[in-house]
Amino acid sequence: MTIPDKRATDRASLLSRLEGVIGLDLRVRFTEFRSPSLLEIALESNDLLGLQAESGQDIMVEVPVGQGQFVRRRYSIVDLDPQAGTMSLLIALKGNGPGETWATHLQPGDLIDAVGPRGKQPVNHAAARHLFLADHSAFAATSQMVRSISSGHVHVVAAFPSTQDAMAFTASSSAVEIGVEVLSPVAHGDVEPFLAAVEALSAEFLAEEGLQCYLNAEFSIVNRVRSLLTDRGVAVSAIATKPYWRRNVANAPHGEPIKD
Ligand SMILES: Cc1cc2nc3c(=O)[nH]c(=O)nc-3n(C[C@H](O)[C@H](O)[C@H](O)COP(=O)(O)OP(=O)(O)OC[C@H]3O[C@@H](n4cnc5c(N)ncnc54)[C@H](O)[C@@H]3O)c2cc1C
Helix, strand or coil, rough: CCCCCCCCCCCCHHHHHHCCCCCEEEEEEEEEEEECCEEEEEEEEEHCCCCCCEEEEECCCCCEEEEEEEEEEEECCEEECCCCCCCEEEECCCCCHHHHHHHCCCCCEEEEEEEEEEEECCCCCHHHHHEEEEEEHHHHHHHHHHHHHCCCEEEEEECCCCCCCCCCEEEEEEEEEEEEEEECCCCCCCHHHHHHHHCCHHHHHCCCCCCEEEEEEEEHHHHHHHHHHHHHHHHHHHHEEEEEEECCCCCCCCCCCCCC
């Protein structure tokens, strides 16, 4: 038996060790700033025709790091249209990093090597009440997850680096009652505004039966907000978490933040 090399990030290695993903040869249609620090990469491909992905899932794209070397970075799938074979990525810009350099240099017609869909944090459609906490890097996933909910209550707490970067969250159905709390300006990775927002949530809201929480953000934000929610009585099983990046530490070559 061959033991897969968990460090290898080339397409063949990823496909051999990750279940349910396929190789995606994507072409850039256009790039456009949705806000001063949020860049849309619009993509097309025959590989997207018929593709099934859950809201909040992502793809692993190959990005260069110099000297012919590559790493993977993960970006959430936005507005997938499996009939047209199109989708977008929304890249939160923050100043450096191979993912950012790659994204900001893309031109229409450029080809992208990706694998996907990835991600195992689906929306709990049985829940009656949803609480999302997201930083700027998780706007893409959170906006898609919110839109996939067809009824009930949704409360979003989302941080943006500037007021000009604040983006709207919309529900796809009038049967969804949505409340959005925008935190801005918030420095990248600042946990305090999230903790204050969770402290301000009423005990009744957190004790409601059928509450599901989703924490998608920087590593420490995710961990500290999860602790605060559990301190406030929310069951661990009702809190789905996904760290997207880690303050002052580059993500690993496979695209995940480094764990302790
Ligand atoms: C499942 C998953 C889905 C993701 N989806 C998206 C998405 O849809 N859109 C998106 O923009 N990102 C998303 N990310 C994060 C993304 O994959 C990269 O981590 C991010 O783009 C930074 O990559 P980089 O190569 O530019 O920087 P890295 O090489 O990872 O880091 C370089 C430096 O930048 C810092 N840094 C990294 N990210 C940030 C940030 N947001 N703010 C401030 N400093 C930062 C690091 O701490 C480090 O010091 C997702 C991550 C995961 C795990």
